[in-house]
Amino acid sequence: xxxxxxxxxxxxxxxxxxxxxxxxxxxxxxxxxxxxxxxxxxxxxxxxxxxxxxxxxxxxxxxxxxxxxxxxxxxxxxxxxxxxxxxxxxxxxxxxxxxxxxxxxxxxxxxxxxxxxxxxxxxxxxxxxxxxxxxxxxxxxxxxxxxxxxxxxxxxxxxxxxxxxxxxxxxxxxxxxxxxxxxxxxxxxxxxxxxxxxxxxxxxxxxxxxxxxxxxxxxxxxxxxxxxxxxxxxxxxxxxxxxxxxxxxxxxxxxxxxxxxxxxxxxxxxxxxxxxxxxxxxxxxxxxxxxxxxxxxxxxxxxxxxxxxxxxxxxxxxxxxxxxxxxxxxxxxxxxxxxxxxxxxxxxxxxxxxxxxxxxxxxxxxxxxxxxxxxxxxxxxxxxxxxxxxxxxxxxxxxxxxxxxxxxxxxxxxxxxxxxxxxxxxxxxxxxxxxxxxxxxxxxxxxxxxxxxxxxxxxxxxxxxxxxxxxxxxxxxxxxxxxxxxxxxxxxxxxxxxxxxxxxxxxxxxxxxxxxxxxxxxxxxxxxxxxxxxxxxxxxxxxxxxxxxxxxxxxxxxxxxxxxxxxxxxxxxxxxxxxxxxxxxxxxxxxxxxxxxxxxxxxxxxxxxxxxxxxxxxxxxxxxxxxxxx
Amino acid sequence: xxxxxxxxxxxxxxxxxxxxxxxxxxxxxxxxxxxxxxxxxxxxxxxxxxxxxxxxxxxxxxxxxxxxxxxxxxxxxxxxxxxxxxxxxxxxxxxxx
Amino acid sequence: xxxxxxxxxxxxxxxxxxxxxxxxxxxxxxxxxxxxxxxxxxxxxxxxxxxxxxxxxxxxxxxxxxxxxxxxxxxxxxxxxxxxxxxxxxxxxxxxxxxxxxxxxxxxxxxxxxxxxxxxxxxxxxxxxxxxxxxxxxxxxxxxxxxxxxxxxxxxxxxxxxxxxxxxxxxxxxxxxxxxxxxxxxxxxxxxxxxxxxxxxxxxx
Numbered sequence: 001x002x003x004x005x006x007x008x009x010x011x012x013x014x015x016x017x018x019x020x021x022x023x024x025x026x027x028x029x030x031x032x033x034x035x036x037x038x039x040x041x042x043x044x045x046x047x048x049x050x051x052x053x054x055x056x057x058x059x060x061x062x063x064x065x066x067x068x069x070x071x072x073x074x075x076x077x078x079x080x081x082x083x084x085x086x087x088x089x090x091x092x093x094x095x096x097x098x099x100x101x102x103x104x105x106x107x108x109x110x111x112x113x114x115x116x117x118x119x120x121x122x123x124x125x126x127x128x129x130x131x132x133x134x135x136x137x138x139x140x141x142x143x144x145x146x147x148x149x150x151x152x153x154x155x156x157x158x159x160x161x162x163x164x165x166x167x168x169x170x171x172x173x174x175x176x177x178x179x180x181x182x183x184x185x186x187x188x189x190x191x192x193x194x195x196x197x198x199x200x201x202x203x204x205x206x207x208x209x210x211x212x213x214x215x216x217x218x219x220x221x222x223x224x225x226x227x228x229x230x231x232x233x234x235x236x237x238x239x240x241x242x243x244x245x246x247x248x249x250x251x252x253x254x255x256x257x258x259x260x261x262x263x264x265x266x267x268x269x270x271x272x273x274x275x276x277x278x279x280x281x282x283x284x285x286x287x288x289x290x291x292x293x294x295x296x297x298x299x300x301x302x303x304x305x306x307x308x309x310x311x312x313x314x315x316x317x318x319x320x321x322x323x324x325x326x327x328x329x330x331x332x333x334x335x336x337x338x339x340x341x342x343x344x345x346x347x348x349x350x351x352x353x354x355x356x357x358x359x360x361x362x363x364x365x366x367x368x369x370x371x372x373x374x375x376x377x378x379x380x381x382x383x384x385x386x387x388x389x390x391x392x393x394x395x396x397x398x399x400x401x402x403x404x405x406x407x408x409x410x411x412x413x414x415x416x417x418x419x420x421x422x423x424x425x426x427x428x429x430x431x432x433x434x435x436x437x438x439x440x441x442x443x444x445x446x447x448x449x450x451x452x453x454x455x456x457x458x459x460x461x462x463x464x465x466x467x468x469x470x471x472x473x474x475x476x477x478x479x480x481x482x483x484x485x486x487x488x489x490x491x492x493x494x495x496x497x498x499x500x501x502x503x504x505x506x507x508x509x510x511x512x513x514x515x516x517x518x519x520x521x522x523x524x525x526x527x528x529x530x531x532x533x534x535x536x537x538x539x540x541x542x543x544x545x546x547x548x549x550x551x552x553x554x555x556x557x558x559x560x561x562x563x564x565x566x567x568x569x570x571x572x573x574x575x576x577x578x579x580x581x582x583x584x585x586x587x588x589x590x591x592x593x594x595x596x597x598x599x600x601x602x603x604x605x606x607x608x609x610x611x612x613x614x615x616x617x618x619x620x621x622x623x624x625x626x627x628x629x630x
Numbered sequence: 631x632x633x634x635x636x637x638x639x640x641x642x643x644x645x646x647x648x649x650x651x652x653x654x655x656x657x658x659x660x661x662x663x664x665x666x667x668x669x670x671x672x673x674x675x676x677x678x679x680x681x682x683x684x685x686x687x688x689x690x691x692x693x694x695x696x697x698x699x700x701x702x703x704x705x706x707x708x709x710x711x712x713x714x715x716x717x718x719x720x721x722x723x724x725x726x727x
Numbered sequence: 728x729x730x731x732x733x734x735x736x737x738x739x740x741x742x743x744x745x746x747x748x749x750x751x752x753x754x755x756x757x758x759x760x761x762x763x764x765x766x767x768x769x770x771x772x773x774x775x776x777x778x779x780x781x782x783x784x785x786x787x788x789x790x791x792x793x794x795x796x797x798x799x800x801x802x803x804x805x806x807x808x809x810x811x812x813x814x815x816x817x818x819x820x821x822x823x824x825x826x827x828x829x830x831x832x833x834x835x836x837x838x839x840x841x842x843x844x845x846x847x848x849x850x851x852x853x854x855x856x857x858x859x860x861x862x863x864x865x866x867x868x869x870x871x872x873x874x875x876x877x878x879x880x881x882x883x884x885x886x887x888x889x890x891x892x893x894x895x896x897x898x899x900x901x902x903x904x905x906x907x908x909x910x911x912x913x914x915x916x917x918x919x920x921x922x923x924x925x926x927x928x929x930x931x932x
Contacts, residue, residue, distance in 0.1 A: 108754045108758065109754075172762075176765075179757070180758040183701055184753060184757055185754070210761060211709065211712055212768070213765075214766065215716075217772075218772035221870070221874075222866075222870070225866065225870065230859065230860035231859055231860060231866035231870070232862060232865075233863060233867065233870075239862060240780070241724070244779060251720070298715075299719075310723050314723045618888065621904035622897070640817065640820070643817060646810060646814060650810040653806055654803065657799065657802060660929055661929070663929070664929045674930060685918050688914055689914070691813075692809050692812070692813045693910075693911055693915070702756065702757060706760050706767075709763065709764025709766070709767035712764075713768050716768075717774070721779060726778060727778075
């Protein structure tokens with residue numbers, strides 16, 4: 001079949017619809033969308049929690065929240081944003097685009113992928129059910145012992161210990177899946193060093209997770225055993241050392257911050273070249289800086305513990321390694337700036353968010369470097385300065401990066417563009433609100449306001465900046481509202497995008513929007529980094545960019561990849577069949593977690609959950625991946 | 631390198647038995663060391679050497695990692711070396727080594 | 728990296744792929760190896776906890792309690808199960824399903840004997856006053872050997888399932904549960920025990 005002009009309509013590509021089809025789907029694109037929507041729901045919930053916290057702190061001696069409610073809400077805000085928002089939104093992008101960017105038809109293990117999603121949902125529901133089952137976790141997202149091992153008769157921190165455990169299992173499974181995908185499913189010619197940077201960052205994150213989660217897993221079990229079965233891991237009275245929890249937690253917790261930021265860096269590394277119409281400056285440097293961050297990320301964990309009394313030698317060592325890790329991070333920033341330098345910039349919303357990312361991340365990175373100096377960190381520790389720092393990297397950094405990704409790839413998901421005008425309102429409101437909220441926290445922290453307090457007395461000079469921060473928080477809320485309206489409106493009425501609205505560089509823009517279930521009619525053959533770009537453009541004698549002569553249509557020449565074979569050849573492509581075993585296994589796991597929370601009676605639920613899980617796994621193990629024709 | 635995944639050179643049936651005998655002998659030597667008085671550095675050092683030998687033999691020959699592709703070797707080595715490095719530092723901060 | 732002229736069908740990583748009919752075995756094997764790498768961290772954290780608390784015995788029993796001859800015997804049994812596992816794999820590769828089934832059964836049996844030994848050992852220790860709650864030493868000992876035992880149990884369950892499936896001639900090589908993958912898992916559980924036996928038992932008495 002000849003090159004057809006891509007139909008300029010947004011079509012429903014996903015075959016069967018209905019709830020059951022979503023529960024049993026093993027299509028990486030649908031799983032990605034589910035991850036994204038779930039993350040958005042949790043983003044709203046976590047944001048509402050933040051608004052309540054800010055209301056309480058807006059004035060001294062406020063009584064919006066009790067101390068107890070405040071503790072639960074700030075703990076759940078942290079847990080939600082880290083484990084239920086940023087990780088799954090990254091998973092949403094990775095799921096959807098990793099296989100497509102590599103030229104594959106799905107991830108390595110489609111059913112395992114579904115399991116990861118459903119286990120993650122189970123973990124989220126489990127953690128949030130705590131609000132109606134005796135109170136939410138209230139020991140901060142770091143869950144330090146002995147605070148977290150006190151009051152074993154309540155269930156709050158059991159929900160913490162088991163909830164993160166279950167979420168961690170989901171992440172380990174999806175990490176193994178992504179690693180196997182990258183190493184075994186790449187299209188012909190797609191060598192590692194031709195992979196898009198986003199694929200690289202996904203790979204690095206998968207390695208970080210798969211090697212760090214088991215460590216906190218051990219710590220979480222120890223916390224759980226201490227609380228429920230009387231073990232003495234963190235019981236100082238019996239000779240246990242609560243410091244061990246801090247080590248096990250931060251051995252995971254520090255790699256985790258790179259888990260949160262690296263996918264956003266990957267997105268920015270895709271968006272900046274596309275909207276500068278230049279290749280990424282120093283592709284290899286960006287990739288190797290990512291690898292270096294991952295390696296060093298395992299060697300800096302104790303900089304979170306400078307006040308724990310490890311001794312001068314350990315503190316000096318970790319201070320040095322922390323300063324080192326700023327080097328690869330700095331390299332990336334130089335590369336991003338170098339990418340935009342001299343480019344023909346288009347300031348669309350994705351580009352604005354990416355530029356915002358770079359600016360805000362630099363601020364957060366710089367305050368991070370001030371933490372690496374142990375004596376100075378001793379002053380800042382547990383103050384609002386730290387809160388300001390990590391919100392600059394995780395909100396100004398990560399969330400801005402993911403927002404950039406949403407605006408960039410929404411057309412690929414839905415076939416329609418997000419509205420640009422509304423998008424720009426969203427960006428500027430969010431930028432304003434973000435800085436209003438978190439910049440004052442630097443001052444509050446340096447003036448001595450400790451974090452994790454539910455109120456403060458008058459006359460300490462905290463009133464003004466706290467009020468400003470609360471104003472900023474509500475500005476952010478408005479911007480999120482604008483964003484959601486934009487999503488809903490544009491999904492229905494947005495401009496039809498076509499396959500390549502941004503004149504993109506990577507393979508996802510070579511297929512229709514939204515992509516067909518099997519992604520590629522014919523598996524692409526890759527010849528270089530930004531292969532799709534080089535199929536569209538070449539350079540003339542003076543080094544100027546000119547469209548490939550053969551395909552004068554420019555951006556519309558996209559169907560080149562998908563032609564060649566006869567279009568009716570779809571029958572040969574075997575996509576994995578839907579399966580309900582992953583969801584069943586996830587249900588079993590969640591039921592077991594509930595049971596463990598309420599031992600001894602809960603052992604019955606543990607048994608029921610375990611049997612359900614075994615049934616799911618057994619059915620899974622003997623079920624063929626692709627069912628023969630029905 | 632290509633298609634080493636299908637590893638044509640696995641040990642023979644007989645070799646597996648010989649490897650097993652070797653492992654059993656090393657284990658016997660280890661247990662014997664536990665009953666002999668010797669300086670603690672020699673005791674810990676000797677046991678560690680034998681432990682590493684057994685570990686390497688099982689991974690190399692029973693798990694066929696010796697014949698496997700670099701990718702799998704890399705995954706596993708990364709886990710083993712990484713775990714040793716990280717936990718040695720951890721125990722060092724407790725001065726517990 | 729931006730070498731446009733590079734041959735597109737240059738082999739990479741030695742992994743074959745044909746997106747339509749790719750062989751899933753090497754993909755599963757890669758995932759299993761990376762999972763085992765991850766398990767190193769899991770057991771590493773527990774072994775470190777034990778080493779940290781090896782002398783923190785409070786008023787409870789110390790490592791003197793360990794029964795080295797008994798544990799040596801169960802170590803030998805687990806070592807032997809690694810042999811039977813690799814023989815099962817070899818038989819399976821030769822397509823000798825009858826032998827493969829025998830060796831799978833033997834491996835499951837040896838694993839069960841090891842587990843029975845561990846239950847016996849735990850019971851003895853509890854009688855002599857070393858319970859999960861006695862001291863950090865006791866907690867970390869039971870946690871480490873307990874999680875190892877749980878891994879053995881999972882292995883025995885997988886082996887038993889394969890044994891039952893093999894009675895109907897349903898030993899697949901293209902499904903999740905196959906001899907090669909279960910074998911890798913099983914040997915890994917064995918090498919963890921090699922470390923536990925030396926570091927936790929022999930070095931501490």
